[in-house]
Structures are given as structure tokens and as C-alpha cells.
Amino acid sequence: xxxxxxxxxxxxxxxxxxxxxxxxxxxxxxxxxxxxxxxxxxxxxxxxxxxxxxxxxxxxxxxxxxxxxxxxxxxxxxxxxxxxxxxxxxxxxxxxxxxxxxxxxxxxxxxxxxxxxxxxxxxxxxxxxxxxxxxxxxxxxxxxxxxxxxxxxxxxxxxxxxxxxxxxxxxxxxxxxxxxxxxxxxxxxxxxxxxxxxxxxxxxxxxxxxxxxxxxxxxxxxxxxxxxxxxxxxxxxxxxxxxxxxxxxxxxxxxxxxxxxxxxxxxxxxxx
Numbered sequence: 001x002x003x004x005x006x007x008x009x010x011x012x013x014x015x016x017x018x019x020x021x022x023x024x025x026x027x028x029x030x031x032x033x034x035x036x037x038x039x040x041x042x043x044x045x046x047x048x049x050x051x052x053x054x055x056x057x058x059x060x061x062x063x064x065x066x067x068x069x070x071x072x073x074x075x076x077x078x079x080x081x082x083x084x085x086x087x088x089x090x091x092x093x094x095x096x097x098x099x100x101x102x103x104x105x106x107x108x109x110x111x112x113x114x115x116x117x118x119x120x121x122x123x124x125x126x127x128x129x130x131x132x133x134x135x136x137x138x139x140x141x142x143x144x145x146x147x148x149x150x151x152x153x154x155x156x157x158x159x160x161x162x163x164x165x166x167x168x169x170x171x172x173x174x175x176x177x178x179x180x181x182x183x184x185x186x187x188x189x190x191x192x193x194x195x196x197x198x199x200x201x202x203x204x205x206x207x208x209x210x211x212x213x214x215x216x217x218x219x220x221x222x223x224x225x226x227x228x229x230x231x232x233x234x235x236x237x238x239x240x241x242x243x244x245x246x247x248x249x250x251x252x253x254x255x256x257x258x259x260x261x262x263x264x265x266x267x268x269x270x271x272x
Contacts, residue, residue, distance in 0.1 A: 123147035139241035156185040156200040197235040
């Protein structure tokens with residue numbers, strides 16, 4: 001029997017640990033205590049080199065993702081700049097094109113080109129221009145000659161109708177025609193800021209002197225043939241540069257002596 005406070009044989013007394021066992025709260029001898037962060041997912045100790053490699057790999061992944069996001073932002077910014085440049089170019093190119101076209105393409109000749117006349121009345125065309133379109137120092141003066149295959153009467157009727165259809169208004173003013181004895185049809189017109197003189201007459205012969213020379217019976221067959229058709233002349237002024245605007249309205253006839261025929265009446269014997 002044991003004394004009081006003694007346990008059974010082979011049992012340690014209270015407060016005493018078995019051999020090799022450390023008291024509570026004290027590390028056991030021979031068994032290292034696990035350090036925080038050194039154990040793996042399964043609770044086993046993890047080598048320090050593997051942990052460092054894992055951290056380095058995670059850091060590399062985070063760095064790669066950050067670099068990727070940076071590159072994507074740069075590409076997006078570059079696309080936006082390119083899109084803005086294209087929009088600015090398109091929006092700026094159209095007005096520039098219109099300005100250049102307006103500066104190089106005369107609106108008066110464009111209007112004359114749009115006149116709806118028969119093909120026989122729109123033959124060879126010759127244009128002449130002088131002065132500034134914006135009336136710098138001198139306003140622009142435009143002149144166009146058009147060859148027609150038919151008589152002045154038919155040609156004048158075609159062009160009068162075309163001008164009226166295009167918005168030109170007959171203008172009866174003094175000095176229209178500008179001189180007495182003008183052959184053919186001579187009329188004056190107005191539209192917007194322009195004035196226009198239309199002169200339709202017989203087609204002048206290039207070899208008129210040769211055809212009018214005296215000939216003998218032997219060479220009459222070699223005389224120059226008669227000229228056919230008619231010639232149409234347009235003379236267009238800027239209204240502010242036309243001195244006739246400062247003159248009193250006329251009846252469409254030239255000089256006050258009244259010897260010249262009316263502007264819209266054909267001269268007898270021409271075009272008949």
C-alpha cells in the first residue's frame with residue numbers, strides 16, 4: 001500500500017511528468033518547436049528556399065500583370081490619339097478642299113457651263129480672265145467666246161432661254177449695246193453681284209481678207225468658202241465695278257442719238 005498522496009505503482013506523482021516529457025508550457029527536449037510561417041499546407045515544416053521561390057514567383061506574376069496593364073493603357077491612349085488625328089484631318093480636309101476649289105474654280109464660268117443649250121450652240125469655247133476675284137486693286141473681268149453651228153437668230157433664242165432659266169434677269173440700261181452700229185443681238189443681264197453682256201453675231205471669217213480680194217474667172221473656184229454659224233460672246237463684270245449702275249435706266253438702246261437698233265432686235269439682213 002502506498003502512503004497517502006502516492007499513486008499506483010508505475011504512476012508518477014501528481015505534478016510530475018513522465019520521463020522525457022517537459023512540463024506544460026515548456027518546450028520538449030529534443031523536439032524543435034515549429035516556427036510561425038514555416039509549415040506548409042499540410043502542416044509539415046516548409047523549407048526556407050521553397051518559400052522564397054514562391055514569393056519571388058508571385059512577385060514576378062504581379063509585376064508582369066502591372067506591366068501588361070501599363071502596356072494596354074499605352075495602346076489605348078495611342079488608339080485614341082490616332083482616332084482624334086483622323087477626325088481632325090477629315091474635318092479639316094473638307095473645308096480646305098472647298099476653299100481651294102472655290103479659289104481655283106470661278107463661279108461665273110461654272111454658271112455658264114451649266115447653261116442648258118443645244119449641242120450645236122455649244123461648240124469651241126475660249127475664256128479670258130483679268131483682275132482679282134475679290135476686287136483687290138481691280139475687280140475680275142471675264143469673257144467667253146462660244147462657237148455655234150446655226151444662225152445668230154437661232155443661237156440667240158437658245159441662249160436667252162437658257163439665261164432666263166438659270167435666274168438671269170434682263171437688264172435695260174444705257175450704253176447697252178456699248179456703241180451704235182453693233183451687229184447681231186446684244187442684250188444685258190443681271191444676277192446676284194454680277195452683270196452680263198450677251199452678244200450673238202455672225203461668225204467672223206478667219207480668212208475674211210482673202211475671201212474679199214478681187215478674183216478672176218480663172219480662180220473663182222479657189223475662193224475661200226463662206227463662213228457659217230455664229231459666235232456667242234459673254235462679258236461678265238462684278239456689279240460694283242460696272243459703271244452703268246451709276247447711270248439712269250435706259251431702254252436697251254445705245255447712244256442717245258437713237259440711231260442704233262434695240263438691244264434685242266436683230267439687225268436687218270443678218271441671220272435671215
